Amino acid sequence: MTPVGTDIADRVLGGWLGRIAGNMLGKPVEQGDHWTRDRIDRYLRQAAALPLTDYLPGPADDGAGGEFELRPEWRDCVRGRIHGSCRDDDVDYAILGLDLLETHGFSFSTEQVGDLWLARLPYLQTFTAERAAYRNLAKGLKPPVTATYENPYQEWIGALIRADVYGWTSPGLPWRAASLARRDAVLSHTGNGVYGAMWAAALISAAFTAPSVRDALDTALDVIPASSRLARAVRRVIALHETRMSWEDTLTTMSEETAGMGWIHTVPNAAVLTAGLLYGDGDFTRTITLTVRGGLDTDSNGATAGSVAGVLCGAEAIPPQWKDPLEDTVRSAVFGFDGVRISELASRTVALVDV
Template sequence: MSTHPTGPGPAGPDLADRVHGGWLGRVAGNMLGKPVEQGEVWTRERIDGYLRRAGALPLTDYLPEPADETDALGLRPEWRQCVRGRIHGSCRDDDVDYAILGLHLLETHGFGFTTEQVGDLWLLRLPYLQTFTAERAAYRNLANGLKPPLTATYDNPYQEWIGALIRADVHGWTRPGDPRTAAALARRDAVLSHTGNGVYGAMWAAALISAAFTAPTVRDALESALAVIPASSRLARTVRRVISLYEARLSWEETLGTVSAETAGLGWIHTVPNAAVLTAGLLYGDGDFTRTVTLTVRGGLDTDSNGATAGSVAGVFTGAAAVPARWKDPLEDTVRSAVFGFDGVRISALAERTLRLATAAP
């Protein structure tokens, strides 16, 4: 049974405001990280160098325009729609597309959806060339007639990458205060394309977002999320490592430097090192929306995915009303999406539809 926050007061923002905050945070965090989403190029050091040259450290807003041509050439081509002063609604991105697709899945099939139905919806609503890594491998396998779980394992070298984690938010938003159920729903989605730590990442993220609705602190939400994945998994061990370094009073830079060395070789899109960056952003952000998303993106690796998830967690904690205007106003309550039938949808409308599912959940 879900335990829903029912209204303002000691419990903080009401459920509607928290769900809306999750959507706003996901979109804003994604936009913040998008220009520097290429982890082998945009290291922590290079990101901070860019910000220093632009006079934007500490970072408190969307990325500034590049200070020189060299920096501009290194950015993703969409940067002109994602830097401060140029944002008019959100850019299209898979980190938001999958949240929309997950919402459509639950509206269409309910909480009893099957993994096969997730795959059917991809084929129906999502263009093949807007999928990447494990999702593209699974999509190809689906189109060739394979069924889950073979869709995740056949000719798919990306099984533990971050794709399933970025699809998990809606399962947390619709099961507030019920992290175990949120994780179970995320797992059913994730096994279409992922295995091992790739699946655990989705379960962990869904539980983390679900717990954020009722947990008193980010630290408590992290503990609830760890409880739904195997303690011996590399993901759980790495998240605990970040927590222990934080509690040992290491600086944010020292913590990320230590964990980066310990996860070297996994690659910049693997679930485990990205979960470390995300955990550090949440802990050192200490409940502040701006500090959480900016530290997470400055942590490097898959910056737009990590920024989106950090924003989702922080937005749930603070509620939409408390998200600073500099993050939400440029979004103009509008999302661009490759999901058929959803391009130009309002963020507030997505939040209202998600709320209806959350309040109707058994």
């Protein structure tokens, strides 16, 4: 777990590095209806890469297709071929959140989140609920209507992936982190989509001070309605873990209990993420690899798991095979940020922390 004396700067840098590394790990297999948990493990077994302790191996046939066809971006995010991070919305939104707080401070409004999207984020780099909200903003609609008009993705995972910066800038203040994340999330989401963002922000905030992953998860549950589907799913994973059920059987059980929600819905992804955190038990490598092997929205889940694990252990303790290939460089679609240093993003984040 986190060494005594690890400072805020190292923990925040750990969060950024963890988010980016976890995202890169999951990116080649981000297609949950094809890349099931079973298929991911069969791919890894075929490549003699289990237990997984590094980025995914490239395909033996150089991506010729078939059952094990990876996403088109795989060439830039498999082991041995990574030179800086790939562009991805899971990282773009963390950057946008940082820019938002630098520009407007912690009193930002939901309308200002939307204005920043229009000014900084290309439309074609948005997806599902974010694209629907962006389109509604361009039509002149205002929040919270931007989240509900012609948007069938209101409870999908998009708001959750935007929440990290609110946790990083609110260490040990989970309720504040959740409040900030909610203000951002209601631009595009409702219900469990908003709760997912609040939960993730609180989880990351709690990771700065919690003595264990389990304690951080318990704290994060406090900020969302106990009766919500999200809270029930997280509590269910915790209960299964407490019975000493295996990671595989826990995910099989949760898959059955969340069947029909789809692979990008917040609830089943939060279950995969919770299982990765609990069974990873504070170990960075085990946490992100179990989370990605869990399937569904692999790059988003890997990113959030990496953020939590990175905050828990600090940047210094992240094994070099994860951080060295990133070369302290981020590719981003956010205007003005492409090629920025990860260390600079972390320093700018720390500058916002009131400690």
